[in-house]
Amino acid sequence: MRTDTAEPVRLKDYRVPDHLIDKVDLDVKLRATATQVTARLSIKPNPKGRPDTPLVLDGDGLAARRITLDGVDLDLASGFVTPSQLTLTSPPQRPFILEIETELDPTANTRLMGLYRTGHAYCTQCEAEGFRRITYFLDRPDVLSVYTTRIEAEVSEAPALLSNGNKIAEGKIDGTSRHFAVWSDPFPKPCYLFALVGGDLGSIHDEFVTRSGRRVALGIYVEHGKEAFATYAMDALKRSMAWDETAFGREYDLDVFNIVAVSDFNMGAMENKGLNVFNDKYVLASPATATDADYAHIEAVIAHEYFHNWTGNRITCRDWFQLCLKEGLTVFRDHEFSSDMRSRAVHRIADVRTLRAQQFPEDAGPLAHNVRPDAYLEINNFYTATIYEKGAEIIRMLKVLIGDEAFAKGMDLYFERFDGTAATIEDFISCFAESAQRDLTQFSRWYNQSGTPLVSVTAVYDPAARTFTLDLSQSSKPTPGQPTKEPFVIPVELGLVAGEHGDLKLRAGEEDGASGVELGRGIIELTTPRRRIVFRDVPVRPSPSLFRGFSAPVRVEYDWSESDLVTLVAHDSDSFNRWQAAQTFATRLLLRSVEAVRAGGAPAYEPNFIDALRIVTETSADPAFTAQVLTLPGEADIAREIGQDVDPDAIHVARKALRAAIGHDLSQPLLAAYARLEDKGPYSPDAAAAGRRSLRNVALDLLVSGEIPEGVRLAAAQFASASTMTDEIAALGALSQAASAERETALESFYQNHAGDALVIDKWFALQAMIAEPGALARVKKLTAHPAFSLANPNRVRSLIGAFAAGNQTQFNAPDGSGYDFVADAVLELDRKNPQVAARLLAAFRSWRSLESVRRGQAESALRRVAGSPGLSPDVRDIVERSLA
Ligand code: B3K
Ligand code: ZN
Secondary structure, three states: OOOOOOOOEEHHHOOOOOEEEEEEEEEEEOOOOOEEEEEEEEEEEOOOOOOOOOEEEEOOOOOEEEEEEOOEEOOHHHOOEEOOEEEEOOOOOOOEEEEEEEEEOHHHOOOOOEEEEEOOEEEEEOOOOOHHHOOOEOOOOOOOEEEEEEEEEEOOOOOEEEEOOEEEEEEEOOOOOEEEEEEEEEEEEOHHHOOEEEEOOEEEEEEEEOOOOOEEEEEEEEOOOOHHHHHHHHHHHHHHHHHHHHHHOOOOOOOEEEEEEEOOOOOOEEOOOOEEEEEHHHOOOOOOOOOHHHHHHHHHHHHHHHHOOOEOOOEEEOOHHHHHHHHHHHHHHHHHHHHHHOOHHHHHHHHHHHHHHHHHHHHHOOOOOOOOOOEEOOHHHHOOHHHHHHHHHHHHHHHHHHHHHHHHHHHHHHHHHHOOOEEOHHHHHHHHHHHHOOOOOOOOHHHHOOOOOEEEEEEEEEOOOOEEEEEEEEEOOOEOOEOOOOOOOEEEEOEEEOHHHOEOOOOEEEEOOEEOOOOOOOEEEEOOOEEEEEEOOOOOOOEEEOOOOOOOOOEEEEOOOHHHHHHHHHHOOOHHHHHHHHHHHHHHHHHHHHHHHHOOOOOOOOHHHHHHHHHHHHHOOOHHHHHHHHOOOOHHHHHHHHOOOEOHHHHHHHHHHHHHHHHHHOHHHHHHHHHHOOOOOOOOOOHHHHHHHHHHHHHHHHHHHOOOHHHHHHHHHHHHHOOOHHHHHHHHHHHOOOOOHHHHHHHHHHHHHHOOOHHHHHHHHHHHHOOOOOOHHHHHHHHOOOOOOOOOOHHHHHHHHHHHHHHOHHHHOOOOOHHHHHHHHHHHHHHOOOHHHHHHHHHHHOOHHHEOHHHHHHHHHHHHHHHOOOOOOHHHHHHHHHHHO
């Protein structure tokens, strides 16, 4: 955390460090309130830096006990060291040793950055700037050091002592009840990848043999008694290790790989070298406590953190502006992994849903920023959907543009050339420019311009000339600090669908008079504001299938006729666009309904849409895909499409009515699917079984929405007899749609059955927080006083308050401002404990400007109240100021 200054850090000010720290020897004596850390730093002037400059080490809330330079004590009273800085005005111009002793209170550390206590363990979190809460250091990712870490603790309190690298020594300390372990990590790393854990934990162990025959000992450490819940994570880890060898040629490099699951953690997990620390939500699973979605997340996060070993750790970032270099690329890699493990088509749909739900609103609001930002006040506020998800989309686009072969060659070059370094986006892109023999300067604008481009398309079919003319144009709205934009390179993967005959062979003839457009892979590159493509020898008017597989992270505007959409839902060879056509149809219908509802009329109804869904439900062989088609865009998605003067209540009414119509009109095929897809035999978390459960539960939910008595009966029966959490929570969700005594009884019995399992109770909190009824806020407030709730635990905060703010559009946005006030109060209270989580919660206000005027006014006054509160953290101050700017 940056407390010293309110000046932003800027990319253009980057300078290589003037000093380097080659070696770090840490000695950590763990004690609950007085941990002693001795850091022996081997420092030298950087030959590439400026000579004779002061050495300024970062600190954050540190208490120095003793500091020596080459063995000579420095006078702590002389003022060269403060809690946030250690300055040597004229350090030696040769290598020297600085030894620093600090004392920490891990128990009082509620920010969960640096060294803290969680459950029966001590653990650390250093990314982005937490190492400076442990000792004074050059806390920047381009300072790479080799670490040796000695940890000492009470045997009874912390029998397990872990750090990065390989264990080289351990033993008892004679005459005491304490013991120690020494870990050595031979790979130079930035301090944000340092980690240490000491605790009384259970564990499971396994082994992975790399393709070159090296044996790697694998361990997963969890709360005692939870060992059996870690087996799926272990399986996912071994699959990740094998996949990275075959898909990217990357082999693991240490003798040990450990994972520790803790229950108090600010985010999902952390990729510390050889010692990943995880939020236990992304490790622990059993059929009775975790849903299929949880299993899929565990697989993805385990893979993500493992893949960081190469993309992030072996090659790290020069500075935090390059964050997407490791995050976007690693998300891309984990998406590829999950697609290979599961159904690629269904996975793509899910990834795009996430992008649109998380990243598009960010890009459209006051918090929009470049995938590579050029300034920041608080770096922790930049671990965003833009850096992660849009960062991954850019890499996917690059692969579409240059093709699989050049992409693979470029990746190999990157690993070869930049291994062991702290690299930049330019370094990364240069490898693909070389492998594809292509200038990628314009493509790089994706990193430097924020906002979601809009691609507008019009088409004209000329039956006499047998031509089909597509006019494409791109435009981008202003975003904070960027009033105008240069055109992007946009790969448009397309096909022309001729009804049931499927894809026409693409033969492009001319473009603005020029001829010979290369269409081999069905990809058009839109690099200018406008482009016209004329297709020749087109026998019938086709339905254009645009942006197949979502080939670029853009919004698309095209006036498909209803019959086009029905054709695409039924016949597009690209399954993503079959799903997209149904979403486009639904969105159009919902927008019409919202208008009608706001004008005091009834929601719109469209039998053609229901028929299209009926055909998919009755004919599709893939239940997971069908479930996606039957899932309407969310309320926030509809709000985003409307864009301004948004009324969340009208959206809710419109969407609810359409769901009811689907449930009612399709009750027969839905009941049939429900009966047909019943799980027989033992539980399996694999994609096929999960897909069957997902369609079954989507059907159940729609049947209850349609008030089909049999559906309600089935939901109650499923809730009573479910053997998996997937089915149990889905039934509870279906039953929770309408207020009733049965709902309250079911909620109570769910609590009784799972009390004590915090991760399951989180689902119970979230489900109640998202009930779209006026009583929801009172319920949420009451739950904040529930013994299972705690403001100190990020998972609890996210599942109750976060779910209310992000998942309950009507109640968070209640016109009287009560939802905003509640969340603002929670942010202010939480900010005193954990600024990072508080700032994240406040970002729920990011779309406030698109609301209708009453709500907009209420949201603004809640934000102004936060802004005017004394003692804000830099984290919250940054978000609130950008939100109001
Ligand atoms: N690199 C970490 C995120 C750290 C967040 C710091 N505020 C997890 C990940 O992306 O893998
Ligand atoms: Zn990551």
